[in-house]
Amino acid sequence: MRYGDAMQNKVSVSGAGGESLLFLTDDQLRRGIEAMFFAYRAFTADPDLILAELDYGRAHHRAIHFINREPGLTVTALLDVLGVTKQSLNRVLRTLIEDGLVESRIGRRDRRERQLYLTEQGAALERRLTETQRARMRAAYRAAGPQAVAGFRQVLEAMMDRDTLRQYRALKDLPETP
Amino acid sequence: MRYGDAMQNKVSVSGAGGESLLFLTDDQLRRGIEAMFFAYRAFTADPDLILAELDYGRAHHRAIHFINREPGLTVTALLDVLGVTKQSLNRVLRTLIEDGLVESRIGRRDRRERQLYLTEQGAALERRLTETQRARMRAAYRAAGPQAVAGFRQVLEAMMDRDTLRQYRALKDLPETP
């Protein structure tokens, strides 16, 4: 097992093309990686504080977010977006339902399905959680400017694999990028 | 408890200024939030596969990454960057040392300190893990272009809080942004 013996350092040409790749040093890439790590941690810090107060975790946040995003979505659909097992989600979902934040109604088309909705209380928590992240994002967007924001989104989307991108796009109201 | 009753929708003016904030709708912000969520998941997927093979987790990856980044750093310093407890890190570090990926030498200046280094084997795993992420990042960078990359980094940095930004900058070889 010997990895990357030839790619030890500096300018990784990386492709066959070699267009204008001068900026793609391993240093640059590594900084991008680290920026993701630190930014993501900062990004989840605010909601985590609120959630801890209420004895919830990030899993609850994610469930609440996507139920809010698409009211009436089924358990299977939610399972698909979150990428976890039924059992894992169920535990979280059960507490949310018991606590009166989520409502589970029998499916209209198919009575086997359960359609998930936020209650007024659940929607209130969603707003509270999201607002902290929006505030952070808003501040970052204002500081960086519209052009930077476009680049930010462009790179993030380019980082997603096919399947993830599909899920991401499925959520969009108005797809802009063909 | 009633949150954000007034901010329900659309164009959040958000500041007192109102410069050229037309692009900052709640929709835009929400998409940014979701892009972070999905991109981060895609971003960690490749290393996770390799780590699972070896019965390691993300915690091991993070430790390896930062030890590689700054060979000889002390346990306390590592604790600070990772933002976890001593006990939590110790379990991870112990297995890495037992498995011969990390070496812990007695501090030169201060004999209480332990300075951490990757062994040849540890460095090999680091390269293997990082290369998957670099490849993804490289592809995304190439697809999006240099300008987008600049924006990407700019927004991520603007998202970090003071303390996180300090840690992030402390790693940099050549700080560019004043």
Add this chain to the structure above:
DNA sequence: TTATTACGTCAGGCTTGTTGACTTTCCAAC
């Protein structure tokens, strides 16, 4: 000498994830 720091470790607890097995309900196809 004493206080403090750096590190390691034992114990116990929580959340979130996993597998595997099983039941109930319901749709749909034969």
Add this chain to the structure above:
DNA sequence: GTTGGAAAGTCAACAAGCCTGACGTAATAA
């Protein structure tokens, strides 16, 4: 109308990865 399978819920057991609290040891600093 029976039957096969999908959707959902549940029980049990387990592991990773975090946490707090308490304690011990070694070495530096006051």
